[in-house]
Amino acid sequence: MASPSDRQAKVIDGKVIAQTIRSEIAEEVSKLSEKYGKVPGLAVVIVGTRKDSQSYVSMKRKACAEVGIKSFDIDLPENVSEAEVIAKVHELNAQPDVHGILVQLPLPKHINEEKVLSEISIEKDVDGFHPLNIGKLAMKGREPLFLPCTPKGCIELLSRSGVTIKGKKAVVVGRSNIVGLPVSLLLLKADATVTVVHSRTPDPENIIHEADIIIAAAGQAMMIKGSWIKPGAAVIDVGTNAVDDPSRKAGYRLVGDVDYKEASKVAGWITPVPGGVGPMTVAMLLKNTLDGAKRVIG
Numbered sequence: 001m002a003s004p005s006d007r008q009a010k011v012i013d014g015k016v017i018a019q020t021i022r023s024e025i026a027e028e029v030s031k032l033s034e035k036y037g038k039v040p041g042l043a044v045v046i047v048g049t050r051k052d053s054q055s056y057v058s059m060k061r062k063a064c065a066e067v068g069i070k071s072f073d074i075d076l077p078e079n080v081s082e083a084e085v086i087a088k089v090h091e092l093n094a095q096p097d098v099h100g101i102l103v104q105l106p107l108p109k110h111i112n113e114e115k116v117l118s119e120i121s122i123e124k125d126v127d128g129f130h131p132l133n134i135g136k137l138a139m140k141g142r143e144p145l146f147l148p149c150t151p152k153g154c155i156e157l158l159s160r161s162g163v164t165i166k167g168k169k170a171v172v173v174g175r176s177n178i179v180g181l182p183v184s185l186l187l188l189k190a191d192a193t194v195t196v197v198h199s200r201t202p203d204p205e206n207i208i209h210e211a212d213i214i215i216a217a218a219g220q221a222m223m224i225k226g227s228w229i230k231p232g233a234a235v236i237d238v239g240t241n242a243v244d245d246p247s248r249k250a251g252y253r254l255v256g257d258v259d260y261k262e263a264s265k266v267a268g269w270i271t272p273v274p275g276g277v278g279p280m281t282v283a284m285l286l287k288n289t290l291d292g293a294k295r296v297i298g
Contacts, residue, residue: 007231009267012161014153018279021156022067025286029068032297040293041070042100042126042285043092047085047111048078053104060102063282069289072098082111086119093121099296100126100289123295126288128152129177137185145295146288151183153280154215154236155190161269163213163234165190171211173197173204173224173257179217179238187213204228216257226262234269238277 033039042064046057064071072095074088085107092101101124107113122130128137128148136144158165170192174180180196187194192213197204199218208214208228214235216224221241229235239257256273264270271277 007265009235009264009270010161011264012157012236012269012271012276014157014271014276014279017157017160018153018283020160021280021283021287022063025069025283025290026067028290028294032293033068036297038097038293038297039068039070040100040289040297041072041095041098042102042289043072043074043095043098044102044104045074045076045085045088045092046104047076047080048108050106053106057104060282060285063286064289067286069286070097078108080111082115085111085116089116089119093119093124096296098124099293100124100285102127102285124292126285126292128182128288134177134182137182137189146292147186147284148178148182149284149288150179150238150277150281151186152284152288153277154179154183154238155186156284157236157271157277157280158213158234158269161234163269165192165213168192168212169195169210170213170215171195171197171208172215172217173208174217174219174238176217179215183215183217187215214258218257220257221255222257222259224258224263226259226266229263229266231266232268233266235263235267235271236277237271237273240273240278 029039044057044060061071092098101120103116117129122132125133125146128146133144133146136142170187172180172184175196175198184194184196195207197207205228209230212233217238221243235258237256237258241255242252243255245253254274
């Protein structure tokens, strides 16, 4: 029999799973098109010229084209006023062929993010960040119209990889509004026993070591060591951290919040960085847009 040191975690390939989901979405979009002559529409609002935001947005637009979702591109200048951004959101709320509205974050400092996001119609909140959607997610027996894309992607990776959530101990590392908090609520809804570890948590190692499922979303490069992981646990690594690497052309490489090399010798399942959670976030955005359209069209 192989000794425990020979254990190799099953790699959860986010690219492959996301591609499967995109194919399912493309099929549904073409059915909507055939039956009703309409397709889902996603409006992407970007303010300013931040390089990372620009590349995220072009990736989202490309993904829309691939599955047959119509994308509406709203590019606003860096110095646009908050009132103008809100007016644009209201315009998109009223536009019947737009089923999802996404405001690319972060917004320039002079614009209040919370104010802008809460103006998006809850029926078109494909990012799942509207306080009403998050509020419903937090309540037992309530269903939000949309779930935030990255947390939804994490759960989807677990379920499509055959990982049982019900009755399991789950530890979420990080408590951000975008990932940590909503993913802990989703795990709770799926009947896991959930602990959230954050920057003020004493002795995180021992808490993480108890977990059957670990969702790492702290934004700390390789913080979670192999020795912190319970043998056979499922590890979903949301972290994307750039670390210096002179051997790479870019001068850096991307790593997660988990020490992948060590962890993959202990865990039962693990997501790589890149190629794990990232592709799922975009796939879930497309899925939310489709679901929003189906409520109106079908």
